[in-house]
Amino acid sequence: MAGIDDEAVLGSLVTEADRVSVERDLRENRIDPAATSLGVPVDRYLLDAMRSLARGGRWQINVPGARLWMLAEGLQLVWPSGAEDMVALLAADRVPGIPRDPETLADILLEWGLAVPRQEGDQARRYWRLAPAPLARDGQVVTFFVVGTTGAGKTRLFDLLVTQAVLRGKAVVIIDPKGDQDLRNAAERACRSLNAPERFVHFHPTFPRESARIAPLHSFNHATEVASRVAALIPSETGNDPFKAIGSILVADLAAVAGDRYTTTTGVNLTPVNVFIDEAAEVVNDPFIQLLNKGRGAGLRLTVATPRPSPISPPAPAARPSPVRSSATSTTW
Numbered sequence: 001m002a003g004i005d006d007e008a009v010l011g012s013l014v015t016e017a018d019r020v021s022v023e024r025d026l027r028e029n030r031i032d033p034a035a036t037s038l039g040v041p042v043d044r045y046l047l048d049a050m051r052s053l054a055r056g057g058r059w060q061i062n063v064p065g066a067r068l069w070m071l072a073e074g075l076q077l078v079w080p081s082g083a084e085d086m087v088a089l090l091a092a093d094r095v096p097g098i099p100r101d102p103e104t105l106a107d108i109l110l111e112w113g114l115a116v117p118r119q120e121g122d123q124a125r126r127y128w129r130l131a132p133a134p135l136a137r138d139g140q141v142v143t144f145f146v147v148g149t150t151g152a153g154k155t156r157l158f159d160l161l162v163t164q165a166v167l168r169g170k171a172v173v174i175i176d177p178k179g180d181q182d183l184r185n186a187a188e189r190a191c192r193s194l195n196a197p198e199r200f201v202h203f204h205p206t207f208p209r210e211s212a213r214i215a216p217l218h219s220f221n222h223a224t225e226v227a228s229r230v231a232a233l234i235p236s237e238t239g240n241d242p243f244k245a246i247g248s249i250l251v252a253d254l255a256a257v258a259g260d261r262y263t264t265t266t267g268v269n270l271t272p273v274n275v276f277i278d279e280a281a282e283v284v285n286d287p288f289i290q291l292l293n294k295g296r297g298a299g300l301r302l303t304v305a306t307p308r309p310s311p312i313s314p315p316a317p318a319a320r321p322s323p324v325r326s327s328a329t330s331t332t333w
Contacts, residue, residue: 043112045095046105049086050077058085069130074116076130079106103193129164143295146305154305158276159186161303165274166190166199173254173275177247177282179204205246214250247283254300255287261298270299280306 053059054068059082061068067085069076080102087105090098099105106126109115117124148154158174163186165172176183184202191200204211254275261270275295277283295302 042098043108043114045090045098046086046109047114049089050082053085053089071130073128076128077115079127127167129168143292143302144304146303147308148305149307155180155183155278158183158278158303158305162187162274162276163190167194169194171271171273173273174278175247175250175276175283176278178279179206180278183278214246248285248287251277251283251285251291252287255291255294258291258294258298258300261300262294272299272301274301274303276303276305278305280304281308 050059054061059067062070067078067082069078083102083105087098087100099108103126106115110117110124110126117126118128119125146154146157155176159182162172162174162183166187167190172187174183174187188197188200188202191197201212202210203214275291280288291300292302294300
């Protein structure tokens with residue numbers, strides 16, 4: 001087209017056709033020059049990585065521990081585990097310029113239409129919550145017993161449930177006598193992902209500089225509890241374990257709160273509180289049974305893990321003239 005003035009009709013048509021052709025080619029090849037200044041089409045690499053992981057068998061589908069789940073709503077990818085797999089694969093292939101943060105990768109997949117956001121009112125959320133039907137019903141307060149031998153994955157299940165509850169903006173209380181570091185990190189990471197690190201408050205008597213402080217004698221139901229609490233916190237040859245004692249005290253305080261909510265807020269729409277108790281056999285006491293009894297009516301959603309169901313029971317009738325019968329709806333997983 002040499003010699004044709006660009007201002008002429010034919011010249012302007014050729015220029016516009018060229019512009020549209022280039023724009024269409026970039027769009028079809030999913031290349032955005034403004035977003036890939038390093039020349040790295042991140043979304044295409046992510047898509048190739050997902051295909052490779054699925055075809056190679058590293059990502060299984062619809063089996064325990066699978067990364068992929070084909071459900072009625074569509075294909076679901078477990079996150080952030082899926083992101084970690086993709087980053088590791090691309091790093092092994094020495095692909096440069098790939099972000100490592102799961103949140104950033106999720107945003108890229110959403111931006112390029114490779115993932116579908118979850119609409120919550122007028123806001124679009126990155127993640128979808130998948131859970132068994134009882135867990136997915138936010139309006140129903142249910143008590144869950146998770147029973148499994150050591151190493152079966154009870155605490156790892158807590159990782160997922162705690163993360164989901166925090167990401168939904170729910171109040172979460174965790175009592176873990178064994179002090180699992182991964183569970184602690186999962187809760188803290190979930191708070192940070194919401195840009196609300198201040199929501200994470202951690203108590204551990206072994207790490208006083210990092211731990212929050214509690215007053216074990218601040219609240220009690222009966223004056224006689226004061227002496228027993230002090231005695232329980234003092235290690236002795238008879239087997240007093242202050243770590244277990246602190247867990248029992250926290251359970252007793254939760255039971256007192258549950259009792260107040262149960263008796264003083266009848267008919268009021270209570271804000272639900274998610275309470276997770278791992279290794280429940282270590283903190284079983286009378287207030288624990290009261291917590292099971294009053295928790296549902298007080299809006300406390302309890303998730304309790306134990307190696308075996310037998311420790312989760314009231315004391316023997318001889319030691320307790322009027323046994324409390326739990327009326328909490330329970331489900332064992």
